Amino acid sequence: MKVEKAAKQLEALGNPTRLKVYRxxxxxxxxxxxxxxxxxKIGIAASTLSHHLHRLILTGLVTQERQATTxxxxxxxxxxxxxxxxxxxxxxxxACRPDERAA
Amino acid sequence: MKVEKAAKQLEALGNPTRLKVYRxxxxxxxxxxxxxxxxxKIGIAASTLSHHLHRLILTGLVTQERQATTxxxxxxxxxxxxxxxxxxxxxxxxACRPDERAA
DNA sequence: GCCCTATTTCGATGTCTATCGAAATAATGC
DNA sequence: GCATTATTTCGATAGACATCGAAATAGGGC
Numbered sequence: 574m575k576v577e578k579a580a581k582q583l584e585a586l587g588n589p590t591r592l593k594v595y596r597x598x599x600x601x602x603x604x605x606x607x608x609x610x611x612x613x614k615i616g617i618a619a620s621t622l623s624h625h626l627h628r629l630i631l632t633g634l635v636t637q638e639r640q641a642t643t644x645x646x647x648x649x650x651x652x653x654x655x656x657x658x659x660x661x662x663x664x665x666x667x668a669c670r671p672d673e674r675a676a
Numbered sequence: 677m678k679v680e681k682a683a684k685q686l687e688a689l690g691n692p693t694r695l696k697v698y699r700x701x702x703x704x705x706x707x708x709x710x711x712x713x714x715x716x717k718i719g720i721a722a723s724t725l726s727h728h729l730h731r732l733i734l735t736g737l738v739t740q741e742r743q744a745t746t747x748x749x750x751x752x753x754x755x756x757x758x759x760x761x762x763x764x765x766x767x768x769x770x771a772c773r774p775d776e777r778a779a
Numbered sequence: 780g781c782c783c784t785a786t787t788t789c790g791a792t793g794t795c796t797a798t799c800g801a802a803a804t805a806a807t808g809c
Numbered sequence: 810g811c812a813t814t815a816t817t818t819c820g821a822t823a824g825a826c827a828t829c830g831a832a833a834t835a836g837g838g839c
Contacts, residue, residue, distance in 0.1 A: 576699065577692050584690030586763075589683040590827085596679065596766060608786060621828055623787050642785050642836050653763070660689075660760055663699060693797085711816060724798055726817055745806050745815050 579659045582652070585632040590617060591625045598635060598648040605638075605647035682762045685755070688735040693720060694728045701738060701751040708741075708750035 586592050597614050598606060606614070612622050626646060629635035633652045638645045689695050700717050701709060709717070715725050729749060732738035736755045741748045 576695050580690050580692040580695045582690075583686050583695070587683050587685075587687030587690040588827085589680050592679050592683045592686070599766075609784090612786095617827095618829055619786065620788080620830075624827075627787090639836085642783090644786065657760060657763055660756070663702075691797085712814090715816095720797095721799055722816065723800075723818080727797075730817090742806085745813090747816065 579656060579663075582632045582634060582656050585628050585634055588625070590615065590621075591629055594622070594625055595629060595634060595648060598646055599650075601647075603647070605645040607640075607643040607645055609643065611646065682759060682766075685735045685737060685759050688731050688737055691728070693718065693724075694732055697725070697728055698732060698737060698751060701749055702753075704750075706750070708748040710743075710746040710748055712746065714749065 586595060593615055594611060597611060608619070608622065608626065611626075612619055615622065626635065626637070630637060634649055634656075636647050636649050638647070689698060696718055697714060700714060711722070711725065711729065714729075715722055718725065729738065729740070733740060737752055737759075739750050739752050741750070
């Protein structure tokens with residue numbers, strides 16, 4: 574993963590509203606949550622939520638699937654896994670895995 | 677860890693320049709790097725670097741220690757460890773540790 | 780084809796961010 | 810206490826962001 578991509582994803586998660594959205598989606602699991610359900614949970618204007626979702630989708634952290642008139646949002650686990658791996662491998666190796674310390 | 681604190685730290689890392697700074701500091705290990713060395717590595721104005729360092733320090737991800745006229749910067753590993761733990765435990769449990777899946 | 784619900788896009792606004800150069804501060808050595 | 814080096818603070822500027830309400834769009838049922 575390039576540093577720019579990682580930074581983009583971190584920036585996407587680095588907003589309390591978006592982190593709450595992402596957290597809610599993770600907790601919802603495979604069923605995901607409709608945009609409207611997210612709005613109820615988080616309590617912001619629909620347009621604002623749509624904007625934040627757009628940013629999360631652009632970075633690949635969230636996916637959407639249409640079911641009739643509602644849009645189901647889901648956390649894209651592999652993307653987060655890749656991001657955490659980047660942080661651990663590239664940025665935190667010494668602290669988290671002393672025995673794997675690189676040259 | 678509260679969601680606001682995690683978001684603040686993610687936001688701090690969610691800028692390419694700051695992520696490069698942090699990465700350089702991690703790679704420098706316990707010796708750390710002087711502000712001037714960081715500036716040489718990254719190639720931005722001293723004032724800009726100072727601004728970014730300030731943000732990283734405010735979130736606790738970086739520490740500074742003065743050695744004579746130079747300021748040594750170091751990555752604060754426990755902070756990153758805590759942040760990654762938050763992401764894994766609160767936001768990525770299902771994907772990363774299926775056997776520890778919470779209720 | 781029209782209505783209803785769900786969601787996005789538009790337009791506007793205030794706040795925050797990144798960046799720079801210049802000037803100010805800090806710490807040391809002489 | 811002055812010069813030197815290292816770093817921060819100041820002031821300015823251009824661009825990005827978060828937020829809202831209103832209007833537009835999408836999809837489906839009648």
